[in-house]
Amino acid sequence: MKDIKAAVVEQKEGKFNMKSLKLKDLQPNEVLVEIKGAGICHTDLTARDQSYDVPLPMILGHEGSGVVKEVGSQVKKVQKGDHVVLTYGSCGTCRTCLEGTPQYCEKFFDLNFGGERLDSDEEAIDQSKEEVHSRFFQQSSFATFSIATERNVVKVTKDAPIEMLGPLGCGIQTGSGAVINSLKPTAGSTIAVFGAGSVGLSAIMAAKICGCQTIIAVDINADRLKLAKELGATHTVNSDQKENVVEKIKELTAQGVDYAAETSGIPAVLAQAVSALRWKGKVAVVGAPPMGETAPIDVNEVLVWGKQIIGVVEGDSIPDVFIPRLIEYYQNGQFPFDKLVTKFDFEDINHAIEQMEAGNTIKPILTF
Numbered sequence: 001m002k003d004i005k006a007a008v009v010e011q012k013e014g015k016f017n018m019k020s021l022k023l024k025d026l027q028p029n030e031v032l033v034e035i036k037g038a039g040i041c042h043t044d045l046t047a048r049d050q051s052y053d054v055p056l057p058m059i060l061g062h063e064g065s066g067v068v069k070e071v072g073s074q075v076k077k078v079q080k081g082d083h084v085v086l087t088y089g090s091c092g093t094c095r096t097c098l099e100g101t102p103q104y105c106e107k108f109f110d111l112n113f114g115g116e117r118l119d120s121d122e123e124a125i126d127q128s129k130e131e132v133h134s135r136f137f138q139q140s141s142f143a144t145f146s147i148a149t150e151r152n153v154v155k156v157t158k159d160a161p162i163e164m165l166g167p168l169g170c171g172i173q174t175g176s177g178a179v180i181n182s183l184k185p186t187a188g189s190t191i192a193v194f195g196a197g198s199v200g201l202s203a204i205m206a207a208k209i210c211g212c213q214t215i216i217a218v219d220i221n222a223d224r225l226k227l228a229k230e231l232g233a234t235h236t237v238n239s240d241q242k243e244n245v246v247e248k249i250k251e252l253t254a255q256g257v258d259y260a261a262e263t264s265g266i267p268a269v270l271a272q273a274v275s276a277l278r279w280k281g282k283v284a285v286v287g288a289p290p291m292g293e294t295a296p297i298d299v300n301e302v303l304v305w306g307k308q309i310i311g312v313v314e315g316d317s318i319p320d321v322f323i324p325r326l327i328e329y330y331q332n333g334q335f336p337f338d339k340l341v342t343k344f345d346f347e348d349i350n351h352a353i354e355q356m357e358a359g360n361t362i363k364p365i366l367t368f
């Protein structure tokens with residue numbers, strides 16, 4: 001048993017309450033991590049608000065990073081003292097995992113939102129023995145210590161600031177991977193990124209790394225568009241103004257963009273992204289609207305123009321390969337994701353979330 005302090009959501013749309021809890025002992029495939037930093041991502045709030053059906057009370061948090069304190073008897077990938085970034089959980093044995101695409105694991109929902117070890121009972125319990133769910137993204141990292149699995153810990157260099165690296169395990173790999181791994185734009189091509197939050201801005205930095213010649217950022221927030229320019233956007237379109245976004249993009253690119261990434265999660269914006277593509281253009285659907293939403297897309301436009309619409313989870317990333325690569329880009333100055341980050345003390349989690357919801361911070365990271 002390990003004593004921990006954790007931020008627990010007890011009811012729908014509720015606050016995060018600090019609790020003293022105990023973690024159970026490790027199973028053979030598990031890794032105990034002392035959390036040094038934990039990013040807050042939109043999906044934590046989706047879970048809090050029960051747009052996804054996660055069991056409460058639960059410890060959320062799925063962008064953790066820290067130091068390995070103990071490993072289960074079968075763990076080979078990491079050892080005590082290693083620095084790790086925690087990422088999403090996958091089973092490793094279903095067909096899509098075996099095809100090399102664990103981000104579409106057939107057990108993804110159970111493993112990341114189900115709140116339990118798949119093969120056992122809970123491991124976070126409070127002193128009154130009342131059940132508290134953990135295992136959110138196989139980590140529940142809004143806590144001083146977290147149990148992850150060998151599959152979802154990524155060993156990283158000790159030369160990088162460990163408390164900053166957690167968001168590479170979700171939001172930042174989601175945006176940058178959608179460009180680098182999924183769209184794979186050729187050098188000199190054109191791209192539009194819809195939404196300039198942490199995911200969209202990561203996509204913009206990635207587009208610059210890929211050598212896109214025209215990178216258009218679309219958002220309603222002038223400050224974020226300004227930051228988008230600093231990070232590599234060549235043009236910005238403020239969709240809150242009277243401008244017709246699609247016309248404006250076609251004007252900037254002659255016939256439309258080769259690639260687009262939709263990160264806002266707004267179905268009408270996805271329709272704009274499709275319309276802004278040139279012949280045979282490809283759009284990555286990255287942002288998630290509430291379950292069941294549909295988008296108004298002109299089918300003949302997709303058909304006749306040969307357009308492609310692809311869904312992308314977690315940036316199609318193989319985290320053990322892609323996250324160390326992102327850290328190298330960061331260390332080379334090509335991927336300054338620290339410009340998106342505001343740090344808060346773990347104890348100030350509710351304040352951090354207020355700041356995020358008010359649009360005052362792009363990527364809050366809790367430090368421990």
Ligand SMILES: [Zn+2]
Nearest residue numbers: 091094097105
């Ligand atoms: Zn799987």
Ligand SMILES: [Zn+2]
Nearest residue numbers: 041043170171
């Ligand atoms: Zn996330």
